[in-house]
Amino acid sequence: MAERISGHTELIGLIATPIRHSKSPKMHNEAFAKLGLDYAYLAFEVGNEELEDAVKGFKALKVRGYNVSMPNKTVIGQYLDHLSPAAELCGAVNTVVNDNGVLTGHITDGIGYMRSLKDAGIEPAGKKVTITGAGGAATAIEIQMALDGVKEISIFNRRDEFWERAEQNVKNINEKTSCKATLFDLADTEAFKREIEDSYLFANATGVGMKPLEGQMVIPDASFLRKDLIVTDVVYMPTETELLRVAKEVGCKTMNGLGMMLYQGAAAFELWTGKEMPIDYMKEILDIKF
Ligand code: NAD
Numbered sequence: 001m002a003e004r005i006s007g008h009t010e011l012i013g014l015i016a017t018p019i020r021h022s023k024s025p026k027m028h029n030e031a032f033a034k035l036g037l038d039y040a041y042l043a044f045e046v047g048n049e050e051l052e053d054a055v056k057g058f059k060a061l062k063v064r065g066y067n068v069s070m071p072n073k074t075v076i077g078q079y080l081d082h083l084s085p086a087a088e089l090c091g092a093v094n095t096v097v098n099d100n101g102v103l104t105g106h107i108t109d110g111i112g113y114m115r116s117l118k119d120a121g122i123e124p125a126g127k128k129v130t131i132t133g134a135g136g137a138a139t140a141i142e143i144q145m146a147l148d149g150v151k152e153i154s155i156f157n158r159r160d161e162f163w164e165r166a167e168q169n170v171k172n173i174n175e176k177t178s179c180k181a182t183l184f185d186l187a188d189t190e191a192f193k194r195e196i197e198d199s200y201l202f203a204n205a206t207g208v209g210m211k212p213l214e215g216q217m218v219i220p221d222a223s224f225l226r227k228d229l230i231v232t233d234v235v236y237m238p239t240e241t242e243l244l245r246v247a248k249e250v251g252c253k254t255m256n257g258l259g260m261m262l263y264q265g266a267a268a269f270e271l272w273t274g275k276e277m278p279i280d281y282m283k284e285i286l287d288i289k290f
Contacts, residue, residue, distance in 0.1 A: 217273075
């Protein structure tokens with residue numbers, strides 16, 4: 001690192017709290033080093049109270065850009081000059097790009113999910129998808145799917161504190177894209193089975209399958225799946241959730257959340273540097289298999 005940093009090195013940041021556990025600094029710094037790009041990526045513990053000052057400070061320092069995670073993701077939009085169409089529809093930003101003092105907010109989580117599908121030869125455009133969830137990950141995926149030409153999305157969620165957001169996602173998709181979205185109660189297992197039955201892909205975008213819900217799955221049992229259904233999970237810890245384990249047993253093509261995690265970083269990297277992240281190298285160095 002010491003020989004890489006000079007008076008010309010540009011800073012790229014990550015703001016969130018808590019943030020010290022993040023793998024993003026390793027991912028981006030390894031990619032900068034591999035491509036010989038003169039940037040350094042550092043994490044900063046920033047809460048919503050200091051957020052406006054942090055945005056102004058980064059701008060004054062001419063920082064090229066930064067990632068944004070919780071709790072700042074849904075709050076930072078008001079301090080930026082522009083939002084990408086996906087960030088606008090999601091009401092969230094995970095990447096800021098500073099073009100000569102003009103700040104644009106993007107959300108690359110959904111882009112990352114769609115690229116990870118493409119990487120595996122999966123193309124949901126023009127097809128029907130069923131998805132569970134209406135939180136941060138689910139919203140980004142649902143909006144990006146709709147923007148990328150998925151024909152129909154059936155969204156299932158519990159009637160919990162995320163239900164209103166699910167309603168908002170459906171409204172945004174139906175009003176602002178050519179995709180048709182419908183919301184169902186996750187408790188309606190008859191509808192759940194029926195909607196998955198004629199879907200090309202089923203995506204879990206809830207935390208079910210990850211601690212403290214490890215070993216559980218959002219579908220009641222394996223009869224909800226069929227061999228030619230593609231099944232994806234946003235969870236990447238564990239790399240094989242109960243849903244993916246059962247889906248593999250049925251014979252489905254499956255994908256965990258590691259691809260989304262890697263490609264959301266790759267999309268941000270491209271926005272800041274104009275260069276493609278060396279994906280195969282990153283998979284090897286981060287020991288990522290999806
Ligand atoms: P969130 O808290 O914003 O949303 C949680 C969602 O899960 C809501 O829709 C909620 O209704 C649903 N839910 C919670 N408990 C449930 C239960 N018992 N049964 C059914 N539904 C339930 O969370 P998030 O930030 O969207 O994260 C969700 C998951 O996605 C987490 O496991 C997280 O690690 C993962 N994630 C992965 C990536 C990636 O890059 N792969 C990115 C972000 C999040």
